[in-house]
Amino acid sequence: MSRILLNIDGLTKAYPGVVANDNVSFDIGHGEVHALLGENGAGKSTLVKMIYGLVKPDRGQMRMDGDVFTPSDPRQARASGVAMVFQHFSLFDALSVAENIALGMENPPSQRDLAKQIKEVSENYGLPLDPRKTVGGLSAGERQRVEIIRCLLQNPKLLIMDEPTSVLTPQEVNILFETLRKLKSEGTSILYISHKLDEIRTICDTATILRHGKKVDTCVPREKSARELAEMMVGASFASPSRSDRTLGDVLLRVKNLSLAAADSFSTSLRDVSFDVRAGEILGIGGVAGNGQDELLSALSGEARTQHDMVQLSGKPIGQQGPNDRRLLGVLSAPEERLGHAAAPNMSLVENAMMTAASRQGLVSNGFLAWSKAKGFADRVISEFDVRTPSANNAARSLSGGNLQKFVIGREVLQDPKVLVVNQPTWGVDAAAAASIRQALLDLAAGGAAIIVISQDLDELIEISDNFAALNEGRLSDIRPMQGLTVDQIGLMMGGAHDAEVAHA
Amino acid sequence: MIRLEKRKEPSVFWIYATPVLAVVLTMLVGGLLFATIGKDPFLAIKTIFWDPIFGEFAFYYRPEVFKKAAPLVLIAIGLSYGFKAGIWNIGAEGQYIIGAICGAGVALAFYPSEARWAIFPLMIVAGFLGGVIWAMIPALLRVYFKTNEILVSLMLVYVAEVLIKAFSIGLMRNPDGHGFPGSRNLNQYPAAANMELFAGTGMHWGVMAALFSVVATYVILAKHQFGFFVRLTGESPRAAGFAGVNANRLIMLCFVISGGLAGMAGLFEVAGPAGQILGSFPAYYGFTAIIVAFLGRLHPVGILLAGLLMALTYVGGNAAEAAMNIPSATIQIFQGMLLFSLLSVDVLTNYRPRFVARQGA
C-alpha cells in the first residue's frame, strides 16, 4: 500500500485579476504532519478550500489513497475523511459543547452517547472538555478544542488546521502539539497551515512553501534554519532596505504602559504596550492577525478610551479624547476594515470624505456641512491617489478593494496629519496601488509626520520601517531598528518568541 | 429560479420608482378586493383617491385630508430620525397621548384666562415636553440598561391609554360637564383652541408645524452634521464610531425629537380636531405614522407625500363607506397592503433579480 494519503498534482485556481494557486503539487503521506507555509496572499487558504470542497480547481488533480478525489462540497470531503478546523470558529455561544459538536456531525449519536464519546476522546487526546458546558463561557483555546473534537469524532484521515496557534497561550500550544503527535502516531495525517517558523520546525515533518500562488519548495523544516525558511517565504530578493537618511525629530507620539481590557470574548486585551514615535519616523508593527492590532488602532484613534496619559501627543495626554478631538490635534488613523469601518459602504466618497475630514479641512461650521468643499477635497484625493472611480459621488462599495484603500489612505494623508496610524494599509491591494500607498507613507514621513504601520506583510514593513516591533497576544516586543534586523529575528519576534524565551521543544 | 444579486450601487431609478410601483400595486390588489366583495372597483378607487381632492365635495374633504395628515406627518418626521439610525421608537402613540394630556392640562390650568399670547405657546411647549418625558423612559433604559426600546415604548402606550382614560373621568373632568366623562372642550376656549389659520382649508397650527418640520428636517438631513450622523449610524455603526459619533447621545436626541414631535402632534389634535381629553382620544396616529415613515422612505418630502396619501385613504375610505357601503376596515387593509407592497418592491433598489438555471443536484 502506498504511503501517500493525498496527492496534489498541478492544482491551479485563478480569480479575476489574480492567480491564487499556480500549478501546485505535493504529497502528504499517512501519519505525516505537513506544513503549508506562506505569507498572507500566498495562496494557502485557496489551496485548502479546494481540498475541503469549498472551491473547484481550474486545473490539476487530487488523489486520495490512489483514487481520484474531487469533492464538490465539504460534506463530500468529510465523507472522504477530510476534516478541517477553521481559523474562525462556527460555534454557538448559547449552546452546550455537546450540542455544538452534534450540530457539526452528519449523524450524531444520542446526546447521552455523544457526551460519553466526547469525554473519552477529549481526555484521550489531552484536550479535556465537559460536554455540558456552555460554549459562550469557554476560552479561545477551549473553543478550538470543541472544533477539534468535532473533527476527531468523525475519525478523519486528514486533519487540516488553519493557523491553529493564533489564539492559544504557550501552554495551550504545547497541549495541542501533544495531541497532534498522538494523532500522528495513530496514522492520521495533518495539514498544518501557519507562518510561525519555530512551531513548524518543532512539530512538522514536511513543509510546502507557497509564495504568490506558486510552490517554492517542499522540504524538511528541521533541516533548514528559520532564516532559510523565511527567505523562501518572503523571497530572497529582499535586500537590506536603503533608508533615506531621514533625520528624526522630537517624540510626537508616546504610548506608555497602554493596557486595555478586551471588549468581548472575541477581542484581545492590550497588555502594557509602550513605544515612542518621532517626527519623520515610521514604526512598523508586525504580527499575525488577531493579536491586538485592531485594539491598538482603536486605542490610538480614540474609538477606545484609555487612561489619560497612556497615549500622549507631544507630551500632552490624550488617552481620554475621542476621535474627532484627536483629529483636531493631528492624530489620524485608517482602520483595517475598509467597508464598514474606515468607510460606509453605501455612502458616496464625498460623504466618506466628510466622515473624517470634517474638522481638519474646515468642512463644518456651526454644525452645518459644506458639501461642495467636501467634494473638492474628495476630488483631490481621487486625483492625487489615482483612485479609479467615475466620480466622487459613487458609493464606496462600488470601488475595487485597491481603489477604496487608496482613497481611505489618501483621505488621511491629504489632511496633513502629525501622527498617522494605519492597519494593514495594502492588504488585498494590487501591487501598483500598494507601491503608491507605501510611497505616500514614506513621503509623509519625510515631511515630518510620525507614522505607525501595523501590518502582516513583512515585505512591506521591511521596505518602509525605520524601527520594528511585533505584537503578540496584546503584548509588544522590544523595538529594534529595522536596519540590520535579520529575518529570522523578525520571524521569531512575530511568532511570539522573545529574546529571553526559547522556542518550544 | 430567481436569485437576488446585490447591486454595486443602490439604483437611483428604483429609489424613486418603488413608492410609485407600490401604490399602483396596491390599487390593483385593492381593486380586486373590492370586486370580490361585489363593489365596482373603478368607482371605489375613484371615490377613495380622486373625489376627495377633485370631486364634488372636495371643498369639504380637502381640509379633512390636511387635518388628518398633520399629525401623521409630524409624528412620522420625528420618527424618521430614529428609524434612520436603527432606533425603534414604536411608542409614538403613547408620547402623542401624554403630549395631549400635558398640553391640555396647561390650558385647563389657566382657564378661563384670555391671555392667548401666553397660553397657546405654553401649551405647545407642554405638549412637546410631555412627549419628550414619555420618550425618555425607553431612551434612558436603552442607554443605561440596554433594554429593548421597542417593547418598553410599546408598553408605555398602554399605560398612556389608561392614564388618559383616568384623567378624562378624574382629574381633568369637566366640572360643567354634567358628570359625563371628558374634559372641557378646548375648541370652545378661545385662548387655547387650535384654530385654522386660513378659514375653510383645515390648515390649523398643527399643519403649519408639520410643514415646518418637513422643511427643517430636509435641511438638517442634507446640510447639518446631526443629520449626517443619523444617516451614518444607520448605514454603518462602526464607521459612525470611527467618525466620532457618540452613540448614546444620538439615541437620546432621536428619542427627544420623536417624542417631542409626537407630543406636539397630540397637543394640536386635542386642542383642535379632537377638542377634549377623552378615553377615546387615541386614534392610532402614532402607529399609522410608523407606516407613513416607511412609505416615505424616511425622507422628509417622501413622508409629506406619504402622509397626504394615508390621510387621503382615511378620508376617501370614509367617503366610500358613506357612498358605496364599503366597510371602513378596508382603509386599514389598504394601508397594510401599501406597506407590504413597498417593502416587497424595495428589494429592487439594492438587489437585481437574476434568472439562474437550476444547478444540477
Next chain:
Amino acid sequence: MDINPILLASAIMVASTPILLAAIGELVVERAGVLNLGVEGMMITGAVIGFIAAHETESTTLGFMGAAVGGAVVSMIFGVLTQYLLTNHVATGLALTLFGVGLSALVGQGYQATNQVPVTKMPIPMLSDIPVLGPILFRHDGVVYLSLIAVVAVFWFLSRSRAGMILRAVGENHDAAHALGYNVRHVRLMAIAFGGACAGLGGAYISLARVPQWVDNITAGTGWIALAIVVFASWKPWRLLIGAYLFGGVTALQINIQAMGLDIPVEYLSMSPYIATILVLVFMSGGRAPGSLGRIFSASS
C-alpha cells in the same frame, strides 16, 4: 361579594390561554432569530376565521383548525417578505398587524353580534372530581389543555430534539449555522408558520370561547402583550407559562376587584401588567436574547 378563589383560579386559566398560545408560538419564532411583531394581526385573523368557520360548519373544532391554518397562511406573508425579499423585520411585522386588523374587520362584517355555540367543556374524568384542584385544573375545554401541552411540547422540542437544536443554532448564529450546511431560511419559515398557527389559535379562543362572539378589534392588544411575555420569559417555555398566567391573572383579578367595590383605582390595576413588563425587561436582563434575533440573514453563498 366574596371572590370565590376556585372560580377565580379557573377564570385565570381561561383568560390566560390566548396569551399563552400566541406567546409560545412567538417564542419558537424568536428562538429561531426572527422578531415577528405581527402577532396581533395574526391573532385577530385567527379570531375571525375561527369564528366564521365555526359558525358555518357549526363545529368549534373545525373553527379552531381553520383559525390555525389562517394564522399560518397570513404569517407566510411575513415569512416570504423577510426571508426571501430581505425586508426590514420591524416594518414588515407592523404592516402585518395593520393588514390583519383591517382584513379581519372587513371579513367579519356580516358576523357581528351573531351568536355562537360556545366551546364545549371537556372535564377529565376522575381528575375533575378532586376537591379544589379538580375544578381549577381539570374542567376546561380542549384548547386550554392544548395550550398547556403546547408548552410542554415546545420545551421538549427545543431542549431535547435535534430539530429543536438546529432551530436554536439558527437563532443563535445564523452565519455559523449556514456555514455548517443548515438551511436557515427553511427553518425560519417553518418557525414563522408555527407561530402564525399558534397566534391564530389563541385569537380564535377569544372569539369562540372567552367572549364568545365576534366584534371588531376583539383581541385589543393581546398580541402585543404576548410579545412582551416572550421577553419576560427570557425565551424559556416554563417562564412563559408563569408570565402568561400572571397577566391573565391580573386581568381576571381586576374585574373581580372592581366588582368587590374595593377602593383601588382601576387604572393602577390596568397599568400594572405593562409596568411590570417594563420592570422585568430592565432587571431581568439575565436572559440572553437569541444571538441573531432581528438581524437580517442574506445567504452569501
